[in-house]
Amino acid sequence: MLIQRATTIDGQVVDVRVGALIDEVADTLTARPGEDVFDAAGGTVLPGLHDHHVHLHATAAAEHSIRVGPPRVRDRAGLAATLADAEAGDDGWIRAVGYHDSVAGPLDRDVLDAVLPAVPLRVQHRSGVLWILNSAGLARVGLADHPDGRLRSTESWSDALTRRETNLTDLSDRLSSYGVTGISDATPDLDIVDIVRLEELHRHGDFHQHVHCLAPGKRILHDDDLDLDRLAGFIAQRHRDGGPVAVHCVTAAQLLVTIAALRDAGTRPGDRIEHAAVVPPDCLADLADLAVTVVTQPNFVAERGDQYLDEIPTADHDQLWRVASLLRAGVPVALSTDMPFGDGDPWAAMRAAVHRTTPSGRTLGGHECISARTALTLFQGRPDEPTRPRTVAPGEPADLCLLNVPPVTALAELAATMVAATIVDGKIAYTAR
Known part of the structure; x- marks a missing residue:
């Protein structure tokens, strides 16, 4: 051509x-x-454009799921009404996504049983790392005696689910309309069969974009189970196997433990920190010293910024979804959307990085604004070298x-x-x- x-x-x-x-x-x-x-x-x-952190199958599945978070659902009555009107899929489940605790507080099996006791129901927290099941759902996956129905996404309970066959063609066409020619799938539990299938879909033209997978090097952390030695061991073993790591960090505690683990185990080219949603000032020099790439999502300022401003202490606002201060400190940075947990339009993410404007028009972290040229460049990195633009x-x-x-x-x-x-x-x- x-x-x-x-x-x-x-x-x-x-x-x-x-x-x-x-x-x-x-x-x-x-x-x-x-x-x-x-x-x-x-x-x-x-x-x-290359979107450096997305979840393909979760995005396709979300198209057939009930959305139960802001702005569509804002209170317990709205949650109950939305779930009551939902219809189960072919697998017998009602699958809801996007829940946030501001709607009706922390969910558990008892809350869901009061709304929908008879049909298997699973509700995904908008963080993507937690599912809440009602009693019928827990019985379906063999966990009828589970105390609260709050299950982590990467735990083995999901093996009992019949994976829905997701058609990625429409999603690929949508990504193409954005100018996206490649993505990095950040799903942590993809196995070799999943990875080969994605490669085959691209090779045969059924999925246009090049696909780079972070699995098996992706690790999700939880604040109630932060084990420095275990994480350092995982990083060291992954390096011995010849691969980099990508560690999910959305809280200051998770970032601090990850920095310590990388110091213990050492770093190698390609190591990444995903999200870095909260970066205390003292961590900037540490990240630069480690030379680990931060892949972050300033689009959440545009999508959720008003909640951050209302719910997070003012003193911590400057630490949220940093970009400019990371770059000034010499930290390698790339951008992504975290689709489906964030909007999948990379241009909207670029605008958020430039303007830092919340849905109501307020500014969150104005000192973190970057130029349009820089924002564009941070979506043009290579799959295995996100900070080296093509x-x-x-x-x-x-x-x-x-x-x-x-x-x-x-x-x-x-x-x-x-x-x-x-x-x-x-x-x-x-x-x-």
């Missing part, structure tokens, strides 16, 4: 010839016989995002509606035409 009259982010108008890789970039190239030609008409050409140059992967506006407009708007075409492996995966 030959792309003509495209403008690089630096303002140079070029033609770009692509095959499996980018073959040529020049001021003018002549179309070859039989070569497809795409006229960019002066629009911007970018390396395709470029539009010969020899680079032929994974491109073409916009219908020039660079100045693109950086001012940062909107998915600008995407004119998405090219993966030298082939068009999406066109707005």
